[in-house]
Amino acid sequence: xxxxxxxxxxxxxxxxxALPLRIAWQLxxxxxxxxxxxxxxxxxxxxxxxxxxxxxxxxxxxAREAGINPQRQRLLEADTIYPLGLGHFILLPAxxxxxxxxxxxxxxxxxxxxxxxxxxxxxxxxxxxxxxxNLLRRLTxxxxxxxxxxxxxxxxxxxxxxxxxxxxxxFQRAPRLAFLxxxxxxxxxxxFRIDQTGIQALMAILLYVVLLALVGVLGAAFETDLVFADPxxxxxTPIDLWLDSLLKPVVGFGLVLLLVRAMxxxxxxxxxxxxxxxxxxxxxxxxxxxxxxxxxxxxVRGQTVRNVFETQAMEQFSPLISYDLxxxxxxxxxxxxMSMAERKEQSKELxxxxxxxxxxxxxxxxxxxxxxxxxxxx
Numbered sequence: 001x002x003x004x005x006x007x008x009x010x011x012x013x014x015x016x017x018a019l020p021l022r023i024a025w026q027l028x029x030x031x032x033x034x035x036x037x038x039x040x041x042x043x044x045x046x047x048x049x050x051x052x053x054x055x056x057x058x059x060x061x062x063a064r065e066a067g068i069n070p071q072r073q074r075l076l077e078a079d080t081i082y083p084l085g086l087g088h089f090i091l092l093p094a095x096x097x098x099x100x101x102x103x104x105x106x107x108x109x110x111x112x113x114x115x116x117x118x119x120x121x122x123x124x125x126x127x128x129x130x131x132x133x134n135l136l137r138r139l140t141x142x143x144x145x146x147x148x149x150x151x152x153x154x155x156x157x158x159x160x161x162x163x164x165x166x167x168x169x170x171f172q173r174a175p176r177l178a179f180l181x182x183x184x185x186x187x188x189x190x191x192f193r194i195d196q197t198g199i200q201a202l203m204a205i206l207l208y209v210v211l212l213a214l215v216g217v218l219g220a221a222f223e224t225d226l227v228f229a230d231p232x233x234x235x236x237t238p239i240d241l242w243l244d245s246l247l248k249p250v251v252g253f254g255l256v257l258l259l260v261r262a263m264x265x266x267x268x269x270x271x272x273x274x275x276x277x278x279x280x281x282x283x284x285x286x287x288x289x290x291x292x293x294x295x296x297x298x299x300v301r302g303q304t305v306r307n308v309f310e311t312q313a314m315e316q317f318s319p320l321i322s323y324d325l326x327x328x329x330x331x332x333x334x335x336x337x338m339s340m341a342e343r344k345e346q347s348k349e350l351x352x353x354x355x356x357x358x359x360x361x362x363x364x365x366x367x368x369x370x371x372x373x374x375x376x377x378x
Contacts, residue, residue: 007263007272011279018089025089029079034066038073042080049148049326052077074165082168087175091287108289109296112209116297119213124305129221130312133239137317143229144313146322146340147236170294173219174287176247177294180215181286182279183251184208186258208286212293218243219294220302221309236325314340 029035041062045055052059063073084092123129137144185204194200222240229236237245259279266275314320322343326333337343 003272004263004267007267007276010273010276014090014280014283015086018086018092021089021092022084025084025092029075034068035072035076038062038066038068038076039080042077046081047326049324051148052081071165075168078165078168082172084168084171085175087179088171091174091178091284093284106292108205108209109293111205112213112293115209115213116216116293116301119217120301120305123217124221124308124312127312129218129309130316133313134316140230141232143231144239144317144320145227145229146225146320146343147227147238147325148225148322148343149238167295170298171291173294174291176244176251177212177215177290178283178287179251179255180211180247181208181290182283183255183258184211185282185286186255186262189262190258204282208289212290215247216293216297217305220298220305223302223306224310224313226310226313310340310344 038059041059042052045052059073059077060070063070068076133144136142184207188194188200188204188207192200192203194203219240222243224239226239227236228239228242263272263275266272320340322337322340324333324335324337
């Protein structure tokens, strides 16, 4: 029992460290009045359903007036769009040692590169992913629509690519990829019962690489504005969140089940303290490899994969209508606008960054702001 209690205590260390890391993160990002005011401007734009880059000139002026330097400005935007949760703070130390992690993860990334390209070829180049979604649409009677999302801070220049603000976007998936790596190791540990540590580690890495390639390519393709619309249940589910809803129960429940079983076996026949230390090491190692992969693949291939998939989607699901979903004065406004192809062309003009906050106030929603529509007479 003492060994089991010590082992559980080791497993809880990352969770206990998450609270002081959260406080340190808030101090690092900044919570002054000027920073909070700038965050409020960001949320106004997001709630209006507009991309931040459309107001880039106005945002830069606001930041200069508030004395916020460009690097902190980018960090505030990224932290507002991609807030960190408990799982992120558990793995946050991996983000701070990322340059070193990139070197440590390089051998695994090189080993996995052919698997990544083969998975991308099958799912994207051979149009398998779009065809599978089309089949799912027919089976479920869901409709696939286009709703532009504003969760993007625009293209990142080369000199900013190593900034913390750029890492936050890709760090959002770090918990999913880290727990996926731990899940792969526990599956190998439970299935094959291999005594040789080297062979066990190699098989776990190979399984993790396959899962990482599959989830990574799907994640890159699903970073799009396509949404599953289920009229029967009155629900709208972005495709990337739908993927998360499939992965979390399987990986989460399987991870807990395998971890408890392995811990009980180690308590009876082995060293549970050593096992807990190995679990922590595998978790952080998988986080480093997964984050390095996500960062590198998104930087090199992410935009290309997303563009190809969007083109295939417009061909497969035509006519694909683009909708607006905005919030103003406590009211949600949802309406059809144009085709997805027309919206993609329009977005290029918006990203020029010439809109001002006066343009935001002059949007059509201001004409009926705060007014509740009357029921039409029979």
